[in-house]
Amino acid sequence: MAIEATGITKHFGDFKALDDVAVHVPDGSLTALLGPSGSGKSTLLRVIAGLEEPDAGHVRFGDRDVTSVSAQDRGVGFVFQHYAAFKHMTVRDNVAFGLKIRKQPKDKIKARVEELLKLVHLTGWADRYPAQLSGGQRQRMALARALAVEPQVLLLDEPFGALDTRVREELRDWLRRLHDEVHVTTIFVTHDQQEAMEVAEQIVVVNEGRIEQAGAPAEVYEKPATPFVMEFVGPVTKLGERTVRPHDLQIVQEAQPGALEAMVERVVHLGFEVRAELLPTDGPALSVQLTRAEAEQLELREGEVVWVRAAYGPWAPEFRSSTKVA
Amino acid sequence: MRALRLTALLYLGALLVAPVGLIFYRTFERGVGAAWHSVTTPEAQHAFWLTLVLVVIAVPLNTVFGVATALLLERREFRGKSLLNSVIDLPFAISPVVVGLALILVYGRTGWFGDWFAEHGIRIIFSAPGMALATIFVCLPFVVREVQPVLREVGTEQEEAARTLGASPAQTFWRITLPAIRWGVGYGVVLSTARALGEFGAVAVVSGRISGVTETATLRVQERFEAFDPVGAYSASVVLALMGVAVLLFMNLLERRRKRPRAQTTTEGLA
Amino acid sequence: MTSASLRARPAIAVRVPLAGGIAVLYLSVIVLLPLAAVSAKAFEGGFDAFWEQVTQPQAVAALKLTLGISLVVTLINVVMGTLIAWVLVRDEFPGKSFVNMLIDLPFALPTIVAGLTLLALYGSRSPVGIDVAYTRVGVAMALLFVTLPFVVRAVQPTLQEADREMEEAAASLGAGPWTTFRKVVLPNLRPAIVAGGSLAFARALGEFGSVVLISGNLPYKTEVASVFIFGQIENDNVQGAAAVSVVLLLASVILLAGAGRFARR
Numbered sequence: 001m002a003i004e005a006t007g008i009t010k011h012f013g014d015f016k017a018l019d020d021v022a023v024h025v026p027d028g029s030l031t032a033l034l035g036p037s038g039s040g041k042s043t044l045l046r047v048i049a050g051l052e053e054p055d056a057g058h059v060r061f062g063d064r065d066v067t068s069v070s071a072q073d074r075g076v077g078f079v080f081q082h083y084a085a086f087k088h089m090t091v092r093d094n095v096a097f098g099l100k101i102r103k104q105p106k107d108k109i110k111a112r113v114e115e116l117l118k119l120v121h122l123t124g125w126a127d128r129y130p131a132q133l134s135g136g137q138r139q140r141m142a143l144a145r146a147l148a149v150e151p152q153v154l155l156l157d158e159p160f161g162a163l164d165t166r167v168r169e170e171l172r173d174w175l176r177r178l179h180d181e182v183h184v185t186t187i188f189v190t191h192d193q194q195e196a197m198e199v200a201e202q203i204v205v206v207n208e209g210r211i212e213q214a215g216a217p218a219e220v221y222e223k224p225a226t227p228f229v230m231e232f233v234g235p236v237t238k239l240g241e242r243t244v245r246p247h248d249l250q251i252v253q254e255a256q257p258g259a260l261e262a263m264v265e266r267v268v269h270l271g272f273e274v275r276a277e278l279l280p281t282d283g284p285a286l287s288v289q290l291t292r293a294e295a296e297q298l299e300l301r302e303g304e305v306v307w308v309r310a311a312y313g314p315w316a317p318e319f320r321s322s323t324k325v326a
Numbered sequence: 327m328r329a330l331r332l333t334a335l336l337y338l339g340a341l342l343v344a345p346v347g348l349i350f351y352r353t354f355e356r357g358v359g360a361a362w363h364s365v366t367t368p369e370a371q372h373a374f375w376l377t378l379v380l381v382v383i384a385v386p387l388n389t390v391f392g393v394a395t396a397l398l399l400e401r402r403e404f405r406g407k408s409l410l411n412s413v414i415d416l417p418f419a420i421s422p423v424v425v426g427l428a429l430i431l432v433y434g435r436t437g438w439f440g441d442w443f444a445e446h447g448i449r450i451i452f453s454a455p456g457m458a459l460a461t462i463f464v465c466l467p468f469v470v471r472e473v474q475p476v477l478r479e480v481g482t483e484q485e486e487a488a489r490t491l492g493a494s495p496a497q498t499f500w501r502i503t504l505p506a507i508r509w510g511v512g513y514g515v516v517l518s519t520a521r522a523l524g525e526f527g528a529v530a531v532v533s534g535r536i537s538g539v540t541e542t543a544t545l546r547v548q549e550r551f552e553a554f555d556p557v558g559a560y561s562a563s564v565v566l567a568l569m570g571v572a573v574l575l576f577m578n579l580l581e582r583r584r585k586r587p588r589a590q591t592t593t594e595g596l597a
Numbered sequence: 598m599t600s601a602s603l604r605a606r607p608a609i610a611v612r613v614p615l616a617g618g619i620a621v622l623y624l625s626v627i628v629l630l631p632l633a634a635v636s637a638k639a640f641e642g643g644f645d646a647f648w649e650q651v652t653q654p655q656a657v658a659a660l661k662l663t664l665g666i667s668l669v670v671t672l673i674n675v676v677m678g679t680l681i682a683w684v685l686v687r688d689e690f691p692g693k694s695f696v697n698m699l700i701d702l703p704f705a706l707p708t709i710v711a712g713l714t715l716l717a718l719y720g721s722r723s724p725v726g727i728d729v730a731y732t733r734v735g736v737a738m739a740l741l742f743v744t745l746p747f748v749v750r751a752v753q754p755t756l757q758e759a760d761r762e763m764e765e766a767a768a769s770l771g772a773g774p775w776t777t778f779r780k781v782v783l784p785n786l787r788p789a790i791v792a793g794g795s796l797a798f799a800r801a802l803g804e805f806g807s808v809v810l811i812s813g814n815l816p817y818k819t820e821v822a823s824v825f826i827f828g829q830i831e832n833d834n835v836q837g838a839a840a841v842s843v844v845l846l847l848a849s850v851i852l853l854a855g856a857g858r859f860a861r862r
Contacts, residue, residue: 051486071489078490084483088505097501098491142487149492327688334684335696337677341742342702345714348724352717395620404617415857416628418796419849421803423823424842427830428631431638431839438634463627517704524707526806527823531830544709544806551713551810560717563710570705577705578698 001062001152001185002027003048008057010043017043018054019209025187025202027062030179032196033189035206036232041189042157044206048187049155050074061152074153077146077184081158083138085130091117091141092126098149116144119178136167147182156188160195172199193233197221205229237286239310246289250311251276251298259307262286267300276300278308346567353560361561364550370562372539373546376454380529380542381522384461388518392469393511397503399470400477417466425463426531429456452534457542460528465521469514476510477503513580520573523566635846638839650840658817659825660844666733666821667801670740675794678748679786685749686756700750703743708806711742716811731813736821739807744797751793755786795856799849 003025010018017040025031033041046052048059050071058067066074086094093100095116099109117123120140130138139159146154159175160168176199179186190196196203197217205212205220205228213225224230230243237246240260252259262278265285274295276288288308290298300306353361364370399411417425432438433450443450450456484506488498504511526544533540541549543566550558640647650656685697703711715738717723720730729735759782767777805823812819814828822845829838 049490051490071486072492072494074490076490078487080483080487082483084487086484086487086502097488097493101492101497145487145491327684330680331684331688331690334677334681338681338696338699341738341745342699345711345718345742346702346706348718349710349714391620391623394616395624398617398620402617410621410624412854412857413624413628415853416632416850419799419803419846419853420632421805421823421826421842421845421849423805423826423830424635424803424846425631427826427835427838427842428635430830431634431835432631438630459627463631466624466627520705524705524710524806526707526709527827530805531827544707547707547709547713548810559713563713566707566710570702570707570710573705574698574701577701 003153003185003187004058004060005044005048006058006060008044008047008054008059010040010047010052010054016209018047021057021206021209021211023204023211023214025185028183028185029201030176030186030199031188031202031204032200033187033204033206034191034193034196034232036191038208039206040209041191041206045155045157045187045189048153049076049078051078075149075151077149077151077154079139079142079146079154079156079159081161083130083135083142083162085138085142087130090127090129091122091133094130094141095145095148097145102149112148116148119147120144134167135163136171139163139171143178147184151184154184154186156186158189158191161190168195175199197233203233205232207232235289237288238284239286239308240280240283242310244310246275246287248310248312249286249288249308251278251288251290251294251300252307252309253298255307256309259309262306262308264300264302264304264306267295267302274300278306280308349560349563349567353557353564356557360557361564364555364558364561365565369541370546370558373541373543373562374565376457376541377523377543379454380458380461380525381519383458384465384522385515385518387462388465389469389511389515391466392514393473393504393507395470396473396477396507397499400474401482414467414470417464422460422464422525422527423531425460425528429459429463429528429532433459451532452540454540456532457529457540460532461522461525464525464528465518468518468521469511472514472517473507473510476507480506509580509583512583513577516573516576516580520570523569523573632846635839635842638836639843641836641839646836647840647843650834650837651844653837655816655820656825656837656841659820659822660841662733662820663802663822663845664848666737666740667798670737670744670801671794671798674741674744674748674797675790678745678793678797679752679790681745682749682752682756686753700746703746708743708804709810712739712807712810715739715742715807720811730811731815731819733819735811736808736819739811740801740804743804743807744801747797747800748790748793751789751796752786755789756782759785792856795852799852799856802845802849802852 003023005021005023008018008021008023009016021040021044023033023044033044035041043052047054047057050066050069054067058065060066061074071078086097089097092113095113096109099112104112113126114123117126120143122137122140122144125133125137125141130141133141143159156175160171163171172195175188188199200217202214203217203220204214207228213220213229215223220229221234224233227243230236235246236243237249238244239249255261260280260283262280264276265279266277268275268277269292272292274290274292276290276295277285278288279285286308298306365374395410395414399407430437430451433443433456434440435444435451437451448455450459480503484502485498488502493501524544525542526548529542530545530548533542533545543562547559547562547566550556550562639650651660681700685693685700715735716730718725719727719735719738721728729738763781764777767781772780803823804821805827808821809824809827812821812824814820814824816825820828822841826838826841826845829835829841
């Protein structure tokens with residue numbers, strides 16, 4: 001079920017949360033809405049879900065216009081950042097909720113619930129209450145609950161935001177594998193660019209109520225359409241007037257055309273990577289990311305004077321079209 | 327701290343505990359038999375029965391009103407919302423005697439609707455319906471004010487989740503919202519009941535205080551006192567006090583279940 | 598605004614037009630209508646008639662007495678209420694939770710019973726030899742009883758959530774406990790105290806049941822406004838009753854608005 005949102009505008013009082021936004025989500029894909037807090041990404045997701053009504057615009061599921069259809073009838077599965085678990089019901093009853101509402105026969109419900117609990121690895125926990133589960137378990141339950149009614153579309157609103165780093169990484173991985181198995185058109189909202197890069201097939205970058213860019217992770221990273229996208233999706237540093245990626249810079253020992261003279265202020269060892277903080281004689285401070293091998297080869301010392309240039313990426317003089325992955 | 331503690335305890339003892347304790351003592355001073363007899367006369371029994379009837383009418387009505395209005399105030403935006411909010415608190419601000427007066431002026435013989443009711447043979451004032459209206463008035467805000475903060479705290483996410491899972495508004499309310507607010511509702515019901523049981527001023531004005539007909543338990547206490555029947559007054563008081571203690575215990579029980587700091591709304595009622 | 602007639606439905610059972618209408622209707626019939634009737638009656642003969650009733654010597658005496666005693670009682674319970682709240686929050690002793698429960702007694706006990714119990718202990722047959730029946734002190738005691746919980750329950754949660762570190766900082770800078778209380782704790786409690794005090798004051802102004810027995814209702818001496826109004830009703834001076842009621846109403850409503858501003862933030 002492909003999703004098409006066109007011309008979506010939404011105000012909250014005077015505040016414009018979404019400004020003529022258009023998004024296309026291919027059938028069966030896994031798309032991330034990526035952006036900072038307050039960018040409108042959650043609002044967009046909720047509009048697609050039917051939890052918010054847009055002031056203008058249309059939402060289509062396949063060839064069905066669902067703009068005026070309530071959340072109840074849209075057939076979306078929705079997962080909330082803080083789980084929205086039904087606290088007074090057991091895990092089993094939570095997962096079964098949608099099926100009970102649809103008055104499915106009892107044995108069918110039982111079978112489906114067990115199937116889902118197995119899918120999310122919560123089989124032994126069926127009769128516990130959400131309060132007895134960890135955050136990660138609660139979110140898995142929420143997912144099972146959303147999937148129980150076989151939604152055409154799965155929407156997740158910062159699903160891992162409330163979890164510890166470790167759990168977050170595990171669930172990220174797990175969501176990806178789940179999607180491979182279940183193949184429901186999925187959209188998730190996140191402010192974590194790494195999460196988006198790792199999980200999604202398509203990233204839609206949202207900022208101040210507008211779409212900045214939509215594309216595959218590699219494309220968004222290497223060919224950012226706007227400065228905002230470049231700064232948000234990956235690390236940046238300044239080379240004179242230009243914004244570049246720290247790993248696209250190269251340090252050389254002698255002057256070269258296009259290179260800037262700079263003094264090494266600090267060399268930071270970050271395991272495999274090394275970050276060199278340089279202060280050019282002319283221009284703002286910048287940082288260069290090198291591998292350990294490269295740093296050793298250069299024998300960088302603090303206080304040393306070196307030259308730095310853009311060797312890779314769109315600014316490199318020898319690479320007009322950026323095909324090299326740093 | 328010791329001095330403070332002592333002062334506090336002495337104050338509470340002298341003001342609350344000693345007087346109430348004395349009543350229990352005085353009631354049974356002349357033996358349990360005399361006390362028992364006082365509360366089982368036909369008039370006394372009628373008085374307690376009437377009190378209970380009023381509670382059974384006023385509390386459920388105000389509970390339904392309370393839950394609906396709390397939902398309205400916490401889940402909706404509309405013009406005049408803050409006005410509605412303020413009006414709900416009015417029963418807290420009004421002297422019960424004024425409540426009684428107000429009801430007479432509307433439903434009494436010479437009141438606004440007096441003729442209409444007289445023509446249809448319905449008696450409001452000096453009769454149970456008027457007392458019911460008075461009781462409803464004074465208990466009105468309790469459930470609303472207890473449910474509102476709970477609704478606010480619970481938030482809308484569970485309700486939204488239910489909606490995305492296909493639940494209708496009604497299903498969402500019965501299966502998700504109501505269970506989430508049940509302790510707030512319970513607490514509000516307990517407070518309303520206490521208020522209804524203890525109502526005096528408004529029903530005193532509205533009832534005509536006809537013993538055996540329009541006398542509630544609280545009115546009976548005064549009536550027995552003025553009839554120089556201290557045992558009668560004290561024993562009726564003891565029954566009411568025991569009901570009050572039961573209320574206190576319920577309040578305490580529900581308090582702990584609610585798990586939130588008490589007295590977010592300190593606007594408890596006037597009697 | 599969208600043009601679709603089938604709008605995305607809200608998440609809850611109540612639809613504004615219908616439920617809002619019923620709630621407003623219920624509220625109007627039960628509360629607003631009667632209050633309108635009182636106001637109408639009070640001014641039935643025009644402002645002059647209203648003024649005449651309100652400035653009657655007995656009425657004035659009742660109002661003055663009520664205001665005076667209520668103010669004194671509120672001030673006493675502001676102090677005692679804060680003290681009790683402090684003890685309940687900061688102190689530990691066996692039976693503390695029982696004492697905490699006790700604070701709600703005035704809410705749970707019918708006012709007439711409260712008045713009767715006070716009369717029994719501090720009236721003409723007092724076992725401790727204190728007789729304040731038919732005196733203003735008696736009236737004050739009744740009002741102290743019924744208004745006690747307001748300030749306590751207003752201050753308790755604020756005290757419970759208070760940041761102890763501020764007090765600890767003050768101590769480390771050399772402030773004694775009383776100074777710390779005055780300069781650090783009290784300013785933060787002020788909104789809660791004012792809110793609780795306003796509610797207590799409003800309650801005291803209108804109190805009837807607990808006062809009616811112990812005061813003896815002596816005009817000019819112990820007759821409070823609510824008892825005066827009651828008397829006027831019994832004597833068929835309904836307009837006089839309505840006029841004085843309006844004065845009381847106004848005072849209470851103003852107080853409640855003030856309290857609400859603090860309590861609801």
